[in-house]
Amino acid sequence: MTKTTEARGSLPLPPGSFGLPLIGETVSFLRDRNFVNNRQKKYGPIFKTHIMGRPTVFMTGAEANRFILSSHMDRFSWREGWPDTFKELLGESLFLQEGAEHQRNRKLLMPAFHGKALGNYLSVMERMTQNYLQKWERLGSFTWFPEFKQLTFEIASFLLIGSEPGEETTQLSQWFTELTDGFFTVPLRWPWTTYGRALRARDRLLVHIEKAVLHRQQEPAQDALGLLVQSRDEEGNRLSMQELKVQALLMLFAGHETTTSMLTSFCMALAQHPDVWTRARAEQQKLAGDGSLTMEQIKQMTYLEQVLREVERLYPPVGGGFRCAIEPFEFNGYYVPKGWQITYRIPETHQDSRIFSQPEQFDPDRFK
Ligand code: HEM
Numbered sequence: 001m002t003k004t005t006e007a008r009g010s011l012p013l014p015p016g017s018f019g020l021p022l023i024g025e026t027v028s029f030l031r032d033r034n035f036v037n038n039r040q041k042k043y044g045p046i047f048k049t050h051i052m053g054r055p056t057v058f059m060t061g062a063e064a065n066r067f068i069l070s071s072h073m074d075r076f077s078w079r080e081g082w083p084d085t086f087k088e089l090l091g092e093s094l095f096l097q098e099g100a101e102h103q104r105n106r107k108l109l110m111p112a113f114h115g116k117a118l119g120n121y122l123s124v125m126e127r128m129t130q131n132y133l134q135k136w137e138r139l140g141s142f143t144w145f146p147e148f149k150q151l152t153f154e155i156a157s158f159l160l161i162g163s164e165p166g167e168e169t170t171q172l173s174q175w176f177t178e179l180t181d182g183f184f185t186v187p188l189r190w191p192w193t194t195y196g197r198a199l200r201a202r203d204r205l206l207v208h209i210e211k212a213v214l215h216r217q218q219e220p221a222q223d224a225l226g227l228l229v230q231s232r233d234e235e236g237n238r239l240s241m242q243e244l245k246v247q248a249l250l251m252l253f254a255g256h257e258t259t260t261s262m263l264t265s266f267c268m269a270l271a272q273h274p275d276v277w278t279r280a281r282a283e284q285q286k287l288a289g290d291g292s293l294t295m296e297q298i299k300q301m302t303y304l305e306q307v308l309r310e311v312e313r314l315y316p317p318v319g320g321g322f323r324c325a326i327e328p329f330e331f332n333g334y335y336v337p338k339g340w341q342i343t344y345r346i347p348e349t350h351q352d353s354r355i356f357s358q359p360e361q362f363d364p365d366r367f368k
Contacts, residue, residue, distance in 0.1 A: 011335035014057055016047035024050025030184055036060065036319075040348060046332050048340075052083045052184075056341040059331065060348040062355060067331060068323060068344045078102075080324035081341060085183050085195065089202050090253065091246035108231045108239050109247060112224040119295045120222065121159050126293055128155050128165070148263045149173075152256040160224045160251055161212040172208065175201040180257065202249070209245045224251070258317040265315035266308065269362050276364055280307055306364040313350045314362055320345040 016039060019025035029035050029051045036058055039047050045061040059068060068076060079087070079096045087096060094105055111117060132151050136142060153173045157163040163172060182198020190196045216229040225248055232238050239247065270277040283303045298304075323342045328335065336342070351359045356366060 009335075011330060011333065014046045014048040014334040014336065015043040016049050018048070018050040018055065024053075026051045026053075036345060036348070044332070046334055046336075052085075052341075054083075054341045055337075056343060057325075057336050058343045058345065060345045062349045062352065064331065065344055065346075065349055068342060072329070075326050075329060076323035076342060077326050078323060080326075080339075081322040083183070083322065083341075085185065085187050085198075086322075088187075089179055089182050089198055090250055091202075092243075093246040093250035095250055095254070104233060104237070105239070105243070105247065107233055108237075109228060111231050112227040115295075117224070117227060121224075122293055122295065124159055125155055128158070131165075144264045144267050145260065148260045149256070152259045152263070153252075156252050156255045158223075160248055160255075161209055162215075162221070162223055162225065163212075172205065175205050176252065176256075179205065180253065205249055205252075206245050209248045210241065213241060213244050213248075224248075261315070261317035262308075262311060265317075266311045269307070269311055269314070273362055276307060276362070279303055303364070306367040309367045310362060310364040313356065314359075316346045316350060319347060 017025065019028070025035075029049070032038075039049070039058065040060050045064055046057060046059050048055065048057050050056060059065075078098045082096055090096065094102065094109065097105055128151065132147065136147065150173065153176065154165045154169055157169050157172055158165070163169045178197045178201035180198075182195045182201075185194045185198070187195045189199060191200065212225055213229060216223075216226045220226060220230060225244070228239060228244055228247065270280065280303055283301055287297050287300050289297065320343050323344065325336055325338055325340050325342055328338045330336070349355065353359050
């Protein structure tokens, strides 16, 4: 049913609409939460549109994901796939790298995100979370999302670049908000536009990160950036200053936006399902002990793991990702030309009743 092909033959392009000249369907894509859902219902698992200045194909469902992310992954480019705004704002980081370069950098970044290093981060996470718990108790009533955004950013910026909570981290967080506002916007570069502000924020963040790198180069440290500065591959190669800066920027971005969304959904789900909350809490009381948490204790929290997986399934923090077709291909009887932007999707597969029975229900026991 699916194959890559050089010839279009009699195959049609996927159904769908390119929308208006120039802007295509970009405005609906950015504003309409049901953009994909409505079109998937109308056209099926593959449809075409025109967003962010490019002809684009959305592919939904498990088969499409397998095709893009696994069986035919080498036919798709990461770098050419992500919108230009991502390329410019996140720079040449892991997110956009591919092939040998990607493999090399993943290896070099690994020491900061592996076994022992993760264990070392726990005490910081615990200390900062305790402070927030006390604050939340005092507040009594508050909104989870901004609180988690602040907490996860404080943890990420302390662990990655050693920035203590306070004025400096608040400033970094403000620049980050400006940076992320720039991903899905019209790339007009004037100082007063959203994109112009995003570029300025990126530059300021990079200057800040550079200072942190220089500091680690002079005084070796065991935090994530310190480990990245010391990291070497088998041939003794290390990450350059430019690489260290953009990879750290990516980590800060990738690490806190996603976890903020997930933690918020987690709290919402627990509040909506007191039975789940009671079981999760009982497990914590049994396994957490009185002292500091260890990785071994966390690994034993199997019910918590089930709950988190169900949160990720029902409320995926990331909706999908972009690729670019390096060569034409056929999928589901449709022809997709070379150079088109491809979007894989996460939520639609998680809602597929052939894979998850009663997919609309929150049920951690499905991951028993
Ligand atoms: C609930 C939490 C998270 C979710 C749902 C999530 C989701 C994702 C997804 C879907 C991708 C693939 C993007 C693509 O190639 O199309 C990705 C990549 C990535 N994420 Fe996360 N992420 C999470 C947490 C984190 C954290 C905590 C970090 C770092 C501290 C991180 C760092 C990265 C990096 C570096 C990549 C690029 C990996 C590569 O291309 O080799 N993520 N993430």
